[in-house]
Amino acid sequence: MAGSNTKQVTFHLRRFEPGKDAEPHWEDHSIxxxxxxxxxxxxWKVKELSAPSLAWRSSCRMGxxxxxxxxxxxxxxxxxxxxxxxxxSAIVAVAPLPNFDIIKDLVPDLRPIFETHREMLPYxxxxxxxxxxxxTREYRQTPHELEQYLQFSYCIKCGCCMAxxxxxxxxAQYAGPMPLGQAHRYDSDTRDAGFDRRREVLAGGSGxxxxxxxxxxxxxxxxxxxPAKAIQLMxxxxxxxxxxxxxxxxxxxxxxxPHGTMRDDIPAAPPRTVTEA
Amino acid sequence: MxxxxxxxxxxGAGAVILVLLGLHMVIMHLSGTLGFLGVQDAEPTxxxxxxxxxxxxFFTLTYVALLGAxxxxxxxxxxxxxxxxxxxxxxxxxINVGLSVVGLALFAFxxxxxxxxxxxxxxxxx
Numbered sequence: 001m002a003g004s005n006t007k008q009v010t011f012h013l014r015r016f017e018p019g020k021d022a023e024p025h026w027e028d029h030s031i032x033x034x035x036x037x038x039x040x041x042x043x044w045k046v047k048e049l050s051a052p053s054l055a056w057r058s059s060c061r062m063g064x065x066x067x068x069x070x071x072x073x074x075x076x077x078x079x080x081x082x083x084x085x086x087x088x089s090a091i092v093a094v095a096p097l098p099n100f101d102i103i104k105d106l107v108p109d110l111r112p113i114f115e116t117h118r119e120m121l122p123y124x125x126x127x128x129x130x131x132x133x134x135x136t137r138e139y140r141q142t143p144h145e146l147e148q149y150l151q152f153s154y155c156i157k158c159g160c161c162m163a164x165x166x167x168x169x170x171x172a173q174y175a176g177p178m179p180l181g182q183a184h185r186y187d188s189d190t191r192d193a194g195f196d197r198r199r200e201v202l203a204g205g206s207g208x209x210x211x212x213x214x215x216x217x218x219x220x221x222x223x224x225x226x227p228a229k230a231i232q233l234m235x236x237x238x239x240x241x242x243x244x245x246x247x248x249x250x251x252x253x254x255x256x257x258p259h260g261t262m263r264d265d266i267p268a269a270p271p272r273t274v275t276e277a
Numbered sequence: 278m279x280x281x282x283x284x285x286x287x288x289g290a291g292a293v294i295l296v297l298l299g300l301h302m303v304i305m306h307l308s309g310t311l312g313f314l315g316v317q318d319a320e321p322t323x324x325x326x327x328x329x330x331x332x333x334x335f336f337t338l339t340y341v342a343l344l345g346a347x348x349x350x351x352x353x354x355x356x357x358x359x360x361x362x363x364x365x366x367x368x369x370x371x372i373n374v375g376l377s378v379v380g381l382a383l384f385a386f387x388x389x390x391x392x393x394x395x396x397x398x399x400x401x402x403x
Contacts, residue, residue: 171361203281210357239285 006032009084011046013054014095016102024102027051033084039072039092040079043106056106063222066156069163070106071095076160078222097163110159116175117157119201120183125194126251139191140255152185152230154223161217161227167210174210175201177217181227184234193251199238208234287353293346297339331394340391345384352380 008030016024029046040058047054058068061080068079073093084092100108126132161177162168168176183202186192202208208231218226240246303311305321320326330336359372 167361170363172363173360203279205280207280209280209284210361235284238281239288242281242285 006034007085008090009033009042010091011042012091012093013046013051013106014093015051015054015105016096017053017104018102035085037084038080039070039077039082039084039087039094040068042084042092043079043094054106055104064156066158069097069108069158069160069222071097071163076163076220078158078160081222097159099163099165099168100159108159113159113162113176113178114157116179116206117182120175120179120186121194121198122179122182122186124186124189124192125197126191127193128254131254137254137257139252141190141252145190145252148190149185149188151225152181152188152227155181155185155221155225155227156223158222160220160222161225164216164220166214166216167212171210173205175206177211177227177231180208180211180234181217181225181230184230184237187234187237190249191252195237195241199241202234203238203242208232208238211235283353287350290346290350290353293342294350297343297346300339301343331397337391337394341388344387344391348380348384348387352376 009032011029011031013027013029014024015021015027029050031042031045031049033042038061040061043054043056043058056068056070056079058080059065060067063078063081066078069076070079071077071094072079072082073087073089073091076097079094094106096102096106096108100110100112103109124132155178157178159178161181165174165177167174180202183198187195187198211228211231213228213232215228218228221227237246308321356372356376360369364372
């Protein structure tokens with residue numbers, strides 16, 4: 001029975017099963033929505049009540065894993081991070097992220113972006129292999145140096161930026177905001193020495209040069225990352241390098257062991273004088 | 278690697294256009310404003326002014342530089358638009374070679390016109 005806080009909402013879902021359907025089609029499923037219910041909760045309810053074969057990806061339910069990126073009412077969002085009430089509509093249209101092939105229903109094939117991501121060498125590249133495999137201490141980095149890449153490291157690879165990017169939609173050569181943003185995340189990390197290796201890919205045709213700076217990637221990011229900024233900073237780095245203006249500094253060294261002295265001015269705790277009543 | 282170089286030249290050409298087009302605007306179209314500011318100049322589109330500029334090495338060099346920068350900037354932008362239509366490898370090569378040939382031909386013609394202008398002005402001036 002519907003309570004006073006519940007609302008009837010129609011989930012307008014894009015369905016597609018390769019081998020069975022010639023092309024995607026839409027299905028409507030009406031469910032009761034309670035306050036606080038997310039689109040992901042709604043999908044589970046639809047699956048439970050009327051569409052048991054409905055497929056999507058999800059895992060953490062708290063906007064961390066990046067699995068449940070979908071096109072919700074025409075906007076790329078995380079289903080777990082979007083409450084039905086915030087959409088302000090009695091119809092919730094859910095489709096797979098655009099710019100990708102569909103595996104089934106709401107499951108996009110994200111392999112192309114992860115392959116491109118891998119080409120960008122998204123990890124610390126250094127010569128001290130022994131230290132990396134068997135670390136003795138951490139690499140030295142100041143808070144200011146950390147801030148140069150910190151926000152880019154919040155990327156959860158959900159693919160929302162790739163779905164929102166108008167250049168990705170039209171240009172097959174363009175690497176896209178997620179892989180480029182992650183390349184910049186490592187290029188701007190003072191512990192990294194892989195700029196020259198990443199440059200081989202970034203200075204070519206799939207690099208940041210094709211970005212029109214529409215800014216949709218930054219607008220849509222559920223984690224508040226600004227990939228458009230990363231791409232513009234990357235252009236500056238690469239052009240500075242071409243013009244021999246880029247400062248080349250060795251990667252951050254391993255931090256020295258602390259050699260502070262023990263404080264001997266710490267007062268001793270006073271004896272307890274309060275007695276039980 | 279080539280794309281980074283081409284893009285850098287594109288931005289550089291844009292900066293050159295900004296300066297030289299600004300110069301053009303000031304000399305050719307803002308004479309009234311300059312007069313208001315106390316800078317008096319002859320009528321910029323008058324024959325004497327045109328002939329004087331045509332005979333000046335500085336102006337000849339700026340014409341050639343502006344022509345080169347504008348052609349490169351425009352043709353590179355046009356190439357990018359065509360490349361976003363996702364052409365195949367052969368068509369890409371045709372676009373690259375075609376635009377380079379047309380651009381160089383226009384540059385050569387424009388440069389010739391700028392260099393030939395002093396002689397033409399002298400002949401026409403009688």
